[in-house]
Amino acid sequence: MNVINLFKIALRALNGNKFRGFLTMLGIIIGVAAVITMLAIGQGSKKSIQDQISTMGSNMINIRPGTGQFGGVRQSAGSMQTLKLEDYEAIASQAEYISAATPEVSSSGQVIFGANNSPTSVYGVNPSYLEIRKYNISQGSMFTEMDVKTSAKVCVIGQTVVENLFTNGEDPVGQTIRFNKIPMRVVGVLESKGDNTMGMDQDDLVLAPYTTIQKRVLAITYIQSIAASAVSEDATEDAIAGIEEILRQRHKIGVGDEDDFNVRSQKELISMMSSTTDMMTILLACIAGISLLVGGIGIMNIMYVSVTERTREIGLRMSIGAKGIDILMQFLIEAILLSVTGGIIGVVIGISSAYLVKSILMWPIDIQIYTIILSFVVCSATGIFFGWYPAKKASDLDPIDALRYE
Incomplete structure (x- = not known):
């Protein structure tokens, strides 16, 4: 059949x-x-x-202080002061496979304009931050390297800050806002990016020169972290290896000793x-x-x-x-x-x-x-x-x- x-x-x-x-x-x-x-x-x-994650910068690399032990007590990474401005300069000038880098310091507080105020975070960075984090300017411009050198009281704000402070439709560019009683002139507004994968509002931020935040807000000389961008996503691992080698040499860390810093990439987060x-x-x-x-x-x-x-x-x-x-x-x-x-x-x-x-x-x-x-x-x-x-x-x-x- x-x-x-x-x-x-x-x-x-x-x-x-x-x-x-x-x-x-x-x-x-x-x-x-x-x-x-x-x-x-x-x-x-x-x-x-x-x-x-790719909109946050898929080839972004974060360098943060590691944990340490002093007097028998292990310190958290947030309280460590192992990263210096010289570390950033060494990475920016010596590290291969790195297209951009910026020091980072940050603080939380109230931002005020007229009768309006809102809690937010201010990030002290340099102009390369936009390239690293894939932000774009919608109004005005980014502050300059000269503003960084002179610790100028200028800032760039996100859309959420604009909505919370400028409720009457005022043009934010050129206005002066206050962060923890420190006046800052708004020179630019960021394009909206919305929430990230962890539900955090990427538009609720203020960007200012890192020197301004170091001296006028935090009164510190060290930096809290370094953000860098690899030339491509495929080059991320090579870029990390180069950064680790530079920091070990600068911090005089011997073979087998524990690093006093951590280097992480967005690629690890994606994985x-x-x-x-x-x-x-x-x-x-x-x-x-x-x-x-x-x-x-x-x-x-x-x-x-x-x-x-x-x-x-x-x-x-x-x-x-x-x-x-x-x-x-x-x-x-x-x-x-x-x-x-x-x-x-x-x-x-x-x-x-x-x-x-x-x-x-x-x-x-x-x-x-x-x-x-x-x-x-x-x-x-x-x-x-x-x-x-x-x-x-x-x-x-x-x-x-x-x-x-x-």
Whole structure:
């Protein structure tokens, strides 16, 4: 018996029990739809996180003080004073694979304009900060290197600060605001970047020359951190190695001794966040995949019932020349048709559900072609795996016993 005839026989058998066939496919449909939807949400979240981190500067490198121990007490990184302005100058002039660098000092407090005030953070940096953090100026201009050298009382503010202080629609550029009683003239306004992946408002900030913040706000001579930008994302590891070598030499750190600084890159953050989202996606897909297992068991159960109901039919086919392999293939094809048809319907429902989640809940989604291919492979494997034993049982029936079966 050829394969085409076997398909025709299988289709006629399934057509005779449409409702039972649909109920059998239901587990497969739900499983495939759930897997595709969960993977789309997981991959969408991963891509969204990567895109948001990239807007912060995917090749950005942060150098911060390390922890230290003095008098038997371990000090936190925030209280350490191991980074000096000379360290920044050495990195800026000597480090390879670095396109830009800036010292960083920061403070929190109230920013005031007229009768309006708002809590915010001020960051002392140099003009390269815009390039490193991927900020752009929407109004006015960035302060200059001359402003840094003269510790000028000028600043650039984010959109959130503009909204909180200039409530009457005033042009911020040229206005004087106060931060902790220190007047600063606004020379520019940053373009809006929105919240980052941790939910922090990237527009709620004030940028000023680091020398101004050091002398007039914090009264310190050291710097709290250094931000740098590698020439490319691929060169980040080489840039970090060069920075670490420069700082070890400057701080006279011997081989095997603990560094008094930490160097981290956005690439590490992307890797960590991606691995976390991947793990969660796999977990969700595995939970959804349980429906596929249940659906497969349903197929096996129905095929057992089908073999029992059609025992006399099997005996009749064998008595007129059908071989065991023909009977095996007939029932196996029925099982595969059930699973693959359920898989096709599940794929359509899964894709529709993913876009429904995007439109209603506004969650990011990313449907990968491999998830659809994987669904068909799993469906076919499910049909073969769970349909094999009932089909084998049918092919092993004795024709005479089958004809006598009531």
